[in-house]
Amino acid sequence: MFEALSKWRQRRVLQRVAIPDTLWREAVGLLPFLAIYAADELERLRAKVVLFLDAKAIVGARGHEVTPLQRVIIAIQASMLVLELDLTFYDGFENVIVYPGEFVPDWEWEDEAGVVHRNDAPLAGEAMPGGPVVLSWPDVAAGADWENTGMNLVIHEFAHKIDMCNGEANGCPPLPGGMPLELWKAALTAAHDAFCARVDRGEDTAIDPYAAESPAEFFAVLSEVFFADPALLRQEYPDVYAQFAALYRQDPAARAARLLPE
Ligand SMILES: [Zn+2]
Numbered sequence: 570m571f572e573a574l575s576k577w578r579q580r581r582v583l584q585r586v587a588i589p590d591t592l593w594r595e596a597v598g599l600l601p602f603l604a605i606y607a608a609d610e611l612e613r614l615r616a617k618v619v620l621f622l623d624a625k626a627i628v629g630a631r632g633h634e635v636t637p638l639q640r641v642i643i644a645i646q647a648s649m650l651v652l653e654l655d656l657t658f659y660d661g662f663e664n665v666i667v668y669p670g671e672f673v674p675d676w677e678w679e680d681e682a683g684v685v686h687r688n689d690a691p692l693a694g695e696a697m698p699g700g701p702v703v704l705s706w707p708d709v710a711a712g713a714d715w716e717n718t719g720m721n722l723v724i725h726e727f728a729h730k731i732d733m734c735n736g737e738a739n740g741c742p743p744l745p746g747g748m749p750l751e752l753w754k755a756a757l758t759a760a761h762d763a764f765c766a767r768v769d770r771g772e773d774t775a776i777d778p779y780a781a782e783s784p785a786e787f788f789a790v791l792s793e794v795f796f797a798d799p800a801l802l803r804q805e806y807p808d809v810y811a812q813f814a815a816l817y818r819q820d821p822a823a824r825a826a827r828l829l830p831e
Pocket of ligand 1: 725729785786789
C-alpha cells in the first residue's frame, strides 16, 4: 500500500514540476559523459532529476549562491547512480550544501588510544552519515571535464551515500536480492588489493590512486569511473564492473559501445 501511494506521489510531482527545456539541454551539454545515453534513457534521467530535486534541497552556504543550472548539474549526476534504482537509496538526509570552494570540516574523532584528532585538511566534498552531502562548487565544475580531471565529485559523494545505506561507508552497500555478498566481497577485495599493490609500487594508474585509501574510497572512486568512463573500469577490473552493473542495474559500457562505429 505504501508503495502504491509513493508511486502516486511521484506521478504528481512529475506532472507538477518540470525542468525547462533550455535549462535541461544546457546542463546536459555541459556533461560530456551523458553523450552515451540514448534519448529514452535521458528522458528517464530527466524524470529522476525532477524527483530528486523535489526530495532534496540544494542550498548554497558560506556565500555561495546556487544557480538553477548548478542545481540541475548536481541533480543529474546524483541521479545517474539511481537511474534504475529507487530514490529511497537517498533517504535519511534532506540537503545538498554547496560551498564556494574547498572547506575544512570542523569534526573531531577519537583514535583507539583515546586521543582526539581534529581534521584540518581541506575537503572538496563530504557525505555525512545521516546528514547532508557537502560539495565545493569549483570541484563539481571540474568533474564535468572527466577527460582532463579524471574525477567526478558528485558521483563520488553520492556513491558514499549509497554505501552508507546499511551503516558506515565500508565499500559494501546493500545489495539487491540475488546478488551474493561473497561474490561482491571477493571481486572488490581482490581488485582493491591489486590496486593498492600497484600504487605502492609507484605505478602510474589510469584510476585515481586515492582509491587505494580504503575499501570505502575504492567503491566511491570506482563508481566515478563506472559512470564517467565505463570502458576503462571494464578493462581494468572486469569483475568489479560486473558487480557494479548488477548493483546499479546499468551497463554503461554497453551504452558507450552502442555509439562506437562498427
Ligand atoms: Zn570519499
